[in-house]
Amino acid sequence: MGIKQIYLWRDTDSEPDSNYHKERHILQAELSGKGSEKAGGAEQQTMSVYLRVRPFSKEELSQDEDQNCVVIENSQMVTLNAPKGSATMKSSEKGIGLTVHKFSFSQVFGPETTQAELFDNTFRSQMLDFWDGKNALIFSYGVTNAGKTFTIQGTPEEPGILPRVLDATFHHIGDRQYEGMDLKPYLRNDAQCLDPDQVDQERWAKAAIFASVKDVRTSDSSSCSGKSLSSSCLSYSQTEAGSSQFALWAAFFEIYNECVYDLLQPSLGSRSKKRAALHVREDGAGNAYVKDLRWINIQTLDEACKLLQFGNKNRSAAATKMNHSSSRSHSIFTMKLLKTEGGTVRSVSEFSLCDLAGSERCNKTKTFGQRLKEAGNINNSLLILGKCITALHNNQNNRMKNSYIPFRESKLTKLFQAVLCGSGRASMIVNINQCASTYDETLHVMKFSAVAKQVVQVIPEKPLESLAPCLVGRGGKPLVSTRMLEEQALENVLSEDEPLDEDEANLYLLPQNELVNLFERLQTKLLAERRRNMKQEMEIRKEMGDAMLQQLMESEELRRRQIEELKESHQEQLENIFEMYKDAIKEHAYQSAMDTLENQYVPLDEFLDEQQKVEVCHFTELQAGVRVGDFIIQLPRRVYSFNNGPVMPHSSI
Numbered sequence: 001m002g003i004k005q006i007y008l009w010r011d012t013d014s015e016p017d018s019n020y021h022k023e024r025h026i027l028q029a030e031l032s033g034k035g036s037e038k039a040g041g042a043e044q045q046t047m048s049v050y051l052r053v054r055p056f057s058k059e060e061l062s063q064d065e066d067q068n069c070v071v072i073e074n075s076q077m078v079t080l081n082a083p084k085g086s087a088t089m090k091s092s093e094k095g096i097g098l099t100v101h102k103f104s105f106s107q108v109f110g111p112e113t114t115q116a117e118l119f120d121n122t123f124r125s126q127m128l129d130f131w132d133g134k135n136a137l138i139f140s141y142g143v144t145n146a147g148k149t150f151t152i153q154g155t156p157e158e159p160g161i162l163p164r165v166l167d168a169t170f171h172h173i174g175d176r177q178y179e180g181m182d183l184k185p186y187l188r189n190d191a192q193c194l195d196p197d198q199v200d201q202e203r204w205a206k207a208a209i210f211a212s213v214k215d216v217r218t219s220d221s222s223s224c225s226g227k228s229l230s231s232s233c234l235s236y237s238q239t240e241a242g243s244s245q246f247a248l249w250a251a252f253f254e255i256y257n258e259c260v261y262d263l264l265q266p267s268l269g270s271r272s273k274k275r276a277a278l279h280v281r282e283d284g285a286g287n288a289y290v291k292d293l294r295w296i297n298i299q300t301l302d303e304a305c306k307l308l309q310f311g312n313k314n315r316s317a318a319a320t321k322m323n324h325s326s327s328r329s330h331s332i333f334t335m336k337l338l339k340t341e342g343g344t345v346r347s348v349s350e351f352s353l354c355d356l357a358g359s360e361r362c363n364k365t366k367t368f369g370q371r372l373k374e375a376g377n378i379n380n381s382l383l384i385l386g387k388c389i390t391a392l393h394n395n396q397n398n399r400m401k402n403s404y405i406p407f408r409e410s411k412l413t414k415l416f417q418a419v420l421c422g423s424g425r426a427s428m429i430v431n432i433n434q435c436a437s438t439y440d441e442t443l444h445v446m447k448f449s450a451v452a453k454q455v456v457q458v459i460p461e462k463p464l465e466s467l468a469p470c471l472v473g474r475g476g477k478p479l480v481s482t483r484m485l486e487e488q489a490l491e492n493v494l495s496e497d498e499p500l501d502e503d504e505a506n507l508y509l510l511p512q513n514e515l516v517n518l519f520e521r522l523q524t525k526l527l528a529e530r531r532r533n534m535k536q537e538m539e540i541r542k543e544m545g546d547a548m549l550q551q552l553m554e555s556e557e558l559r560r561r562q563i564e565e566l567k568e569s570h571q572e573q574l575e576n577i578f579e580m581y582k583d584a585i586k587e588h589a590y591q592s593a594m595d596t597l598e599n600q601y602v603p604l605d606e607f608l609d610e611q612q613k614v615e616v617c618h619f620t621e622l623q624a625g626v627r628v629g630d631f632i633i634q635l636p637r638r639v640y641s642f643n644n645g646p647v648m649p650h651s652s653i
């Protein structure tokens, strides 16, 4: 396969300082060949994505899993051939998709690659970054049983990347171990100065973990043997001279069903107790960290291995059809290296190794109930990791159109957001097996990694956060002003790494009047710039004002039209109601008239009878009236004759 072998640390006879710088230079030269470039003091580099193909196991060979599905073309190219019966083959028979896929990687490692070869050719540059105060992240990705844990942790006989990084780091520290245990990582990038009580607590916590590991070690096989790897693999030299000292702290946690659990919590042994999930919070600078995560100070490889062993015991593992002991959680081992000088913390760097849960999809693993929920959460966080990587890549391709990157949608991506965005170097190891039965899942993994490979990381030469860790005391109160630390750090950057360029250096040689002129010119420039900015701001404000006014007018017009329409419809309704009333009144009047008529109706016979009666009555009255009239006429005469005797007929009174 022709993998390049580079044993940089073998040269133990030469000067330590020169060794270190020589290593850096060679690695930088290597990196420049792998697509890294420098722009404005920042290093731009596509994310390193390595492929590791694991060998077949005896059972797999006996089950006819070897169907030439994975063919390694060269050190960077691999071909996948769809086997008969796979979904990919069936789709291609229907005319959808291809049966052959080619993928390229930063480097491809075949089944015969040893753990040492893999480590030497991949992650050393990140380890040097870590020693240099920068952050690093490695994550392993692949389906269950593809060799992720083997690559990250390995076995006692074949230690993986993590024990190798630890071993190399302890060799790098050598006798410059900061024994005090009173400087501890705090939040994401800061350090805390512990008082004696707190130091005692740290010691007890550490002792409690190690006490329980002793029992485990006899029964459990550990991936990390605790014996130095230097003799078997590489020899490391102490690299930097000077008064620096180092303190290494480690944490081990897992993300299971979107909950973060501390794997270094001793109480986890008891099955009845429910584990407490930890919260993911943000520090003042927006960096995510796990609140209340247990950090243990480790001073030897043996201690580190015990931690790993302790955490592994706690790791939640659930049976699936594909691999009975498969891990169903993302496990993350994080180291923080505090570099101190004269009681001041110069830098805090972080190195995380993330062993992702198997990436298989639900249907394949035949999962139900709790397992289905697990699979859903695992797939979700991996899906979001994929989405983040795709969005990062898309944004880099099209800088005008920045799309949303969903870092916050899963704990995993939230925690690694800073590194993925360039606060450190991130790399990915893709693990695959060659089995025909898992071909479709493997193809899915390969497609995901193809996108990841295109993500460009812009890593500042000196990330500011690593320059200025804030030292805090009990309760997180700053002990030293951050500004002072920043100034000191800036001073360091200027004095050590960035010699003044020619123009800046010449400034000191200029006579005073020229300096005054230069100052005035700069001041004029500054004023012009400010004026330009102000003008721009005013234009923007005006544009925004106009747009708002326009919007207001439009909404007012809309409202006016709505009111008008409402008025019209009300008017219409009123008119209708009025018409209805009018009709009702008419109807009522007619009805009343009819009722009255009906009440007053007299049949004709009755009416005629009645009329006759009336006439008879009238006649009778008339007759009676005549008689009365006669009587009245005769009355005076009668009265006279009564009084005076008989009177003359017809004489008037």
Ligand SMILES: Nc1ncnc2c1ncn2[C@@H]1O[C@H](COP(=O)(O)OP(=O)(O)OP(=O)(O)O)[C@@H](O)[C@H]1O
Pocket (backbone or CB within 6 Å): 053, 054, 055, 111, 142, 143, 144, 145, 146, 147, 148, 149, 150, 151, 323, 325, 326, 327, 356, 357, 358, 431
């Ligand atoms: N490169 C390799 N050489 C030899 N054996 C390997 C290699 N890679 C993996 N194996 C073996 O294959 C098996 C599965 O590997 P491992 O447990 O690392 O898979 P995994 O991807 O981590 O699975 P899971 O997702 O379930 O954790 C183990 O027995 C391991 O020892």
